[in-house]
Amino acid sequence: MKTKNKIGKVLIFIGTIFLFNTEIKSQANFDSLKIKLPKHYFNTVINLDSYRKAKQDFTDTTDFLAKRLKSYGIKQFSASFYTPLFTDITEGKGKGITKSTHVLLTGNFLLLQPKFSGISQHTLLKTGIGIRCIFNSGKKGVWFVDASPFITKDITYVSKGYFRAASTIVYSHNPNEKFNWRIGITKSFMWGNKNYWPFLGIRIGKLDKVNLSIQFPRSINFNIPVGPKLTMSLYTKPQGGMYNFSNRDSLYYISNDATFSYTRYELNTGFRADVRVSNRFNFYVATGFCSKNNVTFYSETANKSRPRLPYKKYFFSENLGPTLFFNAGLVFKFGKSRSFYNEKNMYDVMDLNNTIGVGDNNQSAGNPQIPITPKVKKNLNLSSIQDLIDYNEF
Amino acid sequence: MKRFFKIVVFVCMFLYSGHSFAQGSRDKVAELRVSFISKKLEMTNSESEKFWPVYNEYNDKIKAIKRNLRQSYKKGVDNLSDGEAEELYQLDIKSKKAEAEIHEQYAEKIKAIIGAKKTVKLRVAEEEFKIEIIKNIKDKSD
Numbered sequence: 001m002k003t004k005n006k007i008g009k010v011l012i013f014i015g016t017i018f019l020f021n022t023e024i025k026s027q028a029n030f031d032s033l034k035i036k037l038p039k040h041y042f043n044t045v046i047n048l049d050s051y052r053k054a055k056q057d058f059t060d061t062t063d064f065l066a067k068r069l070k071s072y073g074i075k076q077f078s079a080s081f082y083t084p085l086f087t088d089i090t091e092g093k094g095k096g097i098t099k100s101t102h103v104l105l106t107g108n109f110l111l112l113q114p115k116f117s118g119i120s121q122h123t124l125l126k127t128g129i130g131i132r133c134i135f136n137s138g139k140k141g142v143w144f145v146d147a148s149p150f151i152t153k154d155i156t157y158v159s160k161g162y163f164r165a166a167s168t169i170v171y172s173h174n175p176n177e178k179f180n181w182r183i184g185i186t187k188s189f190m191w192g193n194k195n196y197w198p199f200l201g202i203r204i205g206k207l208d209k210v211n212l213s214i215q216f217p218r219s220i221n222f223n224i225p226v227g228p229k230l231t232m233s234l235y236t237k238p239q240g241g242m243y244n245f246s247n248r249d250s251l252y253y254i255s256n257d258a259t260f261s262y263t264r265y266e267l268n269t270g271f272r273a274d275v276r277v278s279n280r281f282n283f284y285v286a287t288g289f290c291s292k293n294n295v296t297f298y299s300e301t302a303n304k305s306r307p308r309l310p311y312k313k314y315f316f317s318e319n320l321g322p323t324l325f326f327n328a329g330l331v332f333k334f335g336k337s338r339s340f341y342n343e344k345n346m347y348d349v350m351d352l353n354n355t356i357g358v359g360d361n362n363q364s365a366g367n368p369q370i371p372i373t374p375k376v377k378k379n380l381n382l383s384s385i386q387d388l389i390d391y392n393e394f
Numbered sequence: 395m396k397r398f399f400k401i402v403v404f405v406c407m408f409l410y411s412g413h414s415f416a417q418g419s420r421d422k423v424a425e426l427r428v429s430f431i432s433k434k435l436e437m438t439n440s441e442s443e444k445f446w447p448v449y450n451e452y453n454d455k456i457k458a459i460k461r462n463l464r465q466s467y468k469k470g471v472d473n474l475s476d477g478e479a480e481e482l483y484q485l486d487i488k489s490k491k492a493e494a495e496i497h498e499q500y501a502e503k504i505k506a507i508i509g510a511k512k513t514v515k516l517r518v519a520e521e522e523f524k525i526e527i528i529k530n531i532k533d534k535s536d
Contacts, residue, residue: 029492033485035458098447139443176439228422279421339450341428342442371421373429 038336040084041346042104047358047365049329051076051239053266053290055115056320065251065297065316070118072295072320074264080108080358080365082132097138102349106130106148108359112243114262114295119249124262126152126243128359134352136345142172144184144352148359154246159259162244162300164189166360170199172352177206177344182215182352189242190362191217192265192294193310201355207347208372215355218362228372231274235286239325239362240265245297252299252315261298261311266290268325274366282331282368293320331365341371424453427523434519435512444507452500456493463489 055073058066086103110126128150135143146168153161170184182201189195197217205211205223213221219237226232245251245262252260270288277283295318302313340346350369357363437445466485474482505513 029488029495030455030459033459033462033488033492035455035462037454037458097444138447228425339424339454340447341425341450342432342446343450344443346447371425373425 038338040087040102040335041100041338041340041349042082042084042087042102042353043337043369044081044083044334045365045368046079046081046332046334047329047363049076049078049080049327049363051078051325051327051363053293053325054323055117056293056323058318058320060318063316063318066318068118068251069116071116072293072318073115074266075113075115076110078108078110078359078361078363080106080361080363082106082353082358085131092138099138100136100346100349102134102136104132104134104353106132106146106358108148108150108361110359110361112241114264119251120156122154122156122245124152124243124245125155126150126241126359126361130359132353132356134349136349138345140174140345142174142345142348142352144168144170144172144356146356150359152242152244154244154259157246157248159244159246162259162261164194164242168199168356170201170352170356172201172348174344174348177347179204180348186217186356188217188362189263189360190238190240190265192240192263192296193242194308195310203351207344207351207367207370213355218355219364225372229276231276231366231372233272233274234270235272236267236269237362238265239268240294241360251297254299254315255301257299257301259300260315261300261303263294263296263298263311265292265294266325267292268327270325272327274368276368276372280333282333282366284327284329284331284366286327288325289322290325291322293323294318295320329363329365331368333368337369423527427520430523430526431516431519434522435508435515437508437512441508441512445504448500448503448507452496452504455496455500459489459492459496 051074053074055071057071058069060066082104084102085105086101088101090099091097092099107129108127112124112126114122114124116122128148130146130148130150132144132146134145137143147165148167149163149165151161151163153159166186166188168184168186168188170182170186172180172182174180180201180203182199184199186197186199187195188197191197195217199216199218201213201215203211203213208225210224211222213219213223215221217238219235222234224232240263242261242263244259246259247257268286268288268290270286272284272286274282274284295316296314297316298311298314302315303311306312347370351367354364354367357365432442463485466482471479471482501513504516508516
């Protein structure tokens with residue numbers, strides 16, 4: 001009996017070694033080539049964005065601040081980026097399911113010039129570094145968590161900056177590649193105040209084909225890929241924020257506050273074209289109408305009792321009529337990334353990352369990483385397809 | 395601000411002109427192949443969920459092996475010393491062996507996901523796609 005047990009143990013031991021060795025052997029030649037494969041699914045992406053809203057006169061003749069400010073327009077420039085910090089891929093043993101976790105570093109730098117013709121020109125800065133984590137369950141679900149702390153400051157005059165933080169948690173479910181729903185919660189300033197919104201989203205249609213995407217409170221998009229190089233979109237989305245504004249012009253006269261909070265939001269409805277020039281560079285242009293043009297000034301002192309809640313006590317608030325806006329941006333992609341063709345969850349991971357743009361500016365770089373299947377086979381040359389064909393096949 | 399934009403446009407044009415067009419075409423062909431294969435295989439949703447991550451990983455590895463070899467040959471073969479030629483020869487052999495290893499390893503994984511019948515179909519689809527490409531090139535050159 002003892003001998004049998006011993007033999008059994010030895011066999012298990014040898015078997016383990018054999019299995020272990022086979023595993024090593026099965027990769028031996030590949031490992032010896034010392035080829036570095038891309039670690040991440042995400043490229044490093046830099047987005048430069050310029051946004052203008054036409055000037056309009058304040059028509060309210062009863063409010064003396066409106067009379068003093070005279071007119072209002074927006075000029076905005078932002079630079080943002082995201083870069084992968086960490087990617088973990090787990091293969092479910094025997095189930096063939098690949099789970100993945102992605103941690104990205106995000107950053108944004110925004111310069112905003114509200115154009116009030118009745119007072120001196122102010123340049124407002126909003127900048128921050130954030131982190132986002134996306135978990136792809138490998139089945140139907142994707143989790144998204146984002147934290148975007150930022151500082152706003154009036155850089156035209158000496159003023160103290162304000163520290164704020166936006167954040168989002170979303171669960172995204174993909175029953176199939178043509179349909180997706182999302183649920184979550186988001187803390188954002190894009191509607192011109194500190195708001196906690198439920199995040200509710202639905203998408204009908206494949207991400208690389210014609211699709212309608214409604215993502216409350218961020219955007220409604222109807223996307224039409226015209227070809228592998230061009231995507232047209234009809235969209236509506238809010239654009240805005242809460243910024244620190246120097247009281248140099250004594251707009252707030254009730255107390256001697258050095259700064260106050262200038263908030264704005266506008267609802268942009270228009271048309272956007274995303275052009276994929278190359279694998280490394282895209283650009284987009286968008287134009288349309290701004291409606292619900294709101295500008296509000298809140299005193300920080302008067303709202304001191306509401307540090308975590310939306311501000312209520314304002315000393316100036318006006319809604320202007322519809323006007324035109326123009327938006328254009330450049331998108332640069334760097335580095336190599338892993339392939340994820342036809343992986344609907346990874347497409348959703350990319351889409352989540354772009355729908356919930358970097359920072360809290362509600363700007364999207366488009367979906368530069370989701371491949372759009374080309375329809376026509378053209379411009380194929382031999383050197384371009386060496387990976388696919390061996391010479392002896394001719 | 396205007397100067398900044400000029401710099402940005404310049405950088406962007408530089409990147410664009412410096413970009414490898416061959417890489418762009420290669421990606422386009424890879425996208426076409428994926429589309430071709432997915433049409434031919436007719437997988438269920440559940441199979442598709444499991445299959446594509448494995449197949450993409452397999453392709454990334456094969457592509458990396460071929461790219462590595464191609465870059466080694468890029469230096470030219472006319473002025474190679476005996477030592478360099480031997481090194482290149484060994485790399486060629488190793489690369490072929492590595493390809494075979496990866497192929498075997500992933501064929502097993504793919505078979506476990508989509509079954510033997512569809513795995514055979516996959517190989518046929520890959521071959522058919524190659525023939526399509528060759529036809530396309532021949533048509534252009536005629």
